[in-house]
Amino acid sequence: xxxxxxxxxxxxxxxxxxxxxxxxxxxxxxxxxxxxxxxxxxxxxxxxxxxxxxxxxxxxxxxxxxxxxxxxxxxxxxxxxxxxxxxxxxxxxxxxxxxxxxxxxxxxxxxxxxxxx
Amino acid sequence: xxxxxxxxxxxxxxxxxxxxxxxxxxxxxxxxxxxxxxxxxxxxxxxxxxxxxxxxxxxxxxxxxxxxxxxxxxxxxxxxxxxxxxxxxxxxxxxxxxxxxxxxxxxxxxxx
Numbered sequence: 001x002x003x004x005x006x007x008x009x010x011x012x013x014x015x016x017x018x019x020x021x022x023x024x025x026x027x028x029x030x031x032x033x034x035x036x037x038x039x040x041x042x043x044x045x046x047x048x049x050x051x052x053x054x055x056x057x058x059x060x061x062x063x064x065x066x067x068x069x070x071x072x073x074x075x076x077x078x079x080x081x082x083x084x085x086x087x088x089x090x091x092x093x094x095x096x097x098x099x100x101x102x103x104x105x106x107x108x109x110x111x112x113x114x115x116x117x
Numbered sequence: 118x119x120x121x122x123x124x125x126x127x128x129x130x131x132x133x134x135x136x137x138x139x140x141x142x143x144x145x146x147x148x149x150x151x152x153x154x155x156x157x158x159x160x161x162x163x164x165x166x167x168x169x170x171x172x173x174x175x176x177x178x179x180x181x182x183x184x185x186x187x188x189x190x191x192x193x194x195x196x197x198x199x200x201x202x203x204x205x206x207x208x209x210x211x212x213x214x215x216x217x218x219x220x221x222x223x224x225x226x227x228x229x
Contacts, residue, residue, distance in 0.1 A: 006160070032215055034217075041125075041224075043205060043219045043220060043221040044161070044205070044219050046216060046217075049214075049215070049216065091158070093160050093161070095160075095217075097215055106151075106163070106217060107163070108153075108160035108161045108162070108163075109160050110159055111158065111159060111160045113158065
């Protein structure tokens with residue numbers, strides 16, 4: 001089955017520093033990747049949609065200069081949280097679609113728990 | 118009114134019980150319906166996928182879609198403690214955006 005690998009699974013960083021999260025599709029080419037944020041006991045909040053080789057489309061209210069998304073290849077997308085602050089602490093999850101997502105749904109990574117201190 | 122409504126629970130049942138999880142939605146353009154299971158601190162895992170109306174069965178799981186009522190259900194038969202997780206419904210339109218719209222999720226606990 002389709003596998004999406006997300007790293008790191010957890011990270012602690014100091015306020016003001018930047019953190020990069022990687023999302024890789026291991027056995028399929030991901031034409032589209034999605035980045036979500038999830039607060040405790042809340043559902044997934046879509047942050048942005050990225051297509052390989054083009055700029056990401058951000059959801060309303062998401063700061064594109066703070067959450068930098070790069071989708072440079074069909075198997076890798078990265079989310080960089082720049083100048084992180086404690087309020088950015090959250091669970092970040094990526095999801096990938098191969099374009100046959102209509103049939104198979106979307107495969108999620110295992111998530112990254114970010115704690116900013 | 119939110120696009121997708123899902124009772125967050127929590128729902129607690131004894132082992133072996135039949136579990137019914139539900140979502141309602143308002144967007145009549147939704148054609149693809151999914152159920153995901155999410156364990157604590159993990160990414161969601163696709164359980165069931167249904168296109169348009171109808172039923173789909175996979176082992177102990179049955180997904181139902183009633184587009185006329187804008188209502189979808191997931192049934193779990195012979196529930197097991199390992200089924201304890203949060204269950205999220207998700208749906209999307211045919212064509213157009215690939216974005217999924219999620220329910221809030223229902224936290225289920227199956228007690229031994």
